[in-house]
Amino acid sequence: MPAPAGRGAAGAVEGRPVLELGDIRVTVLNDGFQRLDGGAMFGVVPKPLWERRIAPDERNRIRLALRCLLLEGPGGPVLVDTGIGSKEQARDSRFCDIYGVEREGGLLAELDALGLAPEDVRLVVNTHLHFDHCGGNTRLGPDGSVVPTFPNARYVVVRGEWQDAMAPSERNRASYLRDNFVPPQQAGLLDLVAPGSVLSPGVQFVHAPGHTRFHQCVRIDGGAGTALFCADLVPTASHIPYPYIMAYDLYPMETLGTKKSLLPEAAGEGWRIVLEHEPENPVGRLQPEERGGFGWVPEA
Ligand SMILES: [Zn+2]
Numbered sequence: 001m002p003a004p005a006g007r008g009a010a011g012a013v014e015g016r017p018v019l020e021l022g023d024i025r026v027t028v029l030n031d032g033f034q035r036l037d038g039g040a041m042f043g044v045v046p047k048p049l050w051e052r053r054i055a056p057d058e059r060n061r062i063r064l065a066l067r068c069l070l071l072e073g074p075g076g077p078v079l080v081d082t083g084i085g086s087k088e089q090a091r092d093s094r095f096c097d098i099y100g101v102e103r104e105g106g107l108l109a110e111l112d113a114l115g116l117a118p119e120d121v122r123l124v125v126n127t128h129l130h131f132d133h134c135g136g137n138t139r140l141g142p143d144g145s146v147v148p149t150f151p152n153a154r155y156v157v158v159r160g161e162w163q164d165a166m167a168p169s170e171r172n173r174a175s176y177l178r179d180n181f182v183p184p185q186q187a188g189l190l191d192l193v194a195p196g197s198v199l200s201p202g203v204q205f206v207h208a209p210g211h212t213r214f215h216q217c218v219r220i221d222g223g224a225g226t227a228l229f230c231a232d233l234v235p236t237a238s239h240i241p242y243p244y245i246m247a248y249d250l251y252p253m254e255t256l257g258t259k260k261s262l263l264p265e266a267a268g269e270g271w272r273i274v275l276e277h278e279p280e281n282p283v284g285r286l287q288p289e290e291r292g293g294f295g296w297v298p299e300a
Pocket residue numbers: 128130133211232
């Protein structure tokens with residue numbers, strides 16, 4: 001089990017990595033864990049290979065973290081992705097069983113441990129609108145209605161991702177739950193932007209198509225270092241090798257192309273990498289390997 005969130009030294013949450021990038025301080029929070037089918041997580045890679053990297057449970061699922069970034073800097077408190085949220089725990093035990101949802105305090109408890117209330121958040125950025133990335137955008141109000149969790153924030157999504165989420169196909173309908181993203185729009189809090197947009201000073205979307213057509217990574221540059229939040233381009237450290245691409249990806253050859261352009265840039269520039277679903281150490285660097293591709297050098 002993860003260590004419970006508690007107030008640590010210098011405004012940190014125990015067990016949660018902090019990256020000091022100059023003007024921007026990044027805290028890697030965790031909304032909890034989910035379990036997804038190991039075969040779906042590794043696409044065409046045979047189980048004898050992937051199970052050496054992450055062992056599946058008795059239902060063939062692997063345990064994945066639900067990491068979110070808190071950015072503290074000139075743009076005020078910014079959240080990048082919001083995990084799976086608390087709504088389904090309160091109302092859908094079947095969902096929680098299928099996806100192995102494990103949450104104790106979740107994102108809000110970790111913010112609280114840092115002295116931040118939901119009302120303090122200025123900006124909520126979603127890399128894409130699958131339920132495990134934007135579930136915490138909204139929560140159940142006292143009367144059971146679904147309301148925006150962060151009433152004073154602007155919520156930012158790429159326009160094409162929004163359009164795809166609002167008109168899903170049979171293949172991705174189960175991933176797009178409208179309660180996660182429509183209430184902020186109805187409350188007038190939603191901003192739709194172009195791929196690659198600057199989100200706040202030093203914070204920028206990086207167009208990273210493949211998982212979905214308009215899936216974005218987020219690059220943070222505080223003047224004294226750069227970090228790349230990979231979202232579902234590289235969900236865990238086990239997905240760093242080029243062919244390790246999820247079966248969930250709608251456009252796997254585009255994922256491959258995005259990995260082949262972005263990972264060498266990240267390694268060459270010495271960017272720190274944050275992996276959204278990595279269950280162990282989510283922060284590290286990419287190290288070029290002799291036979292091509294990259295190894296993972298986690299920061300303990
Ligand atoms: Zn996704």
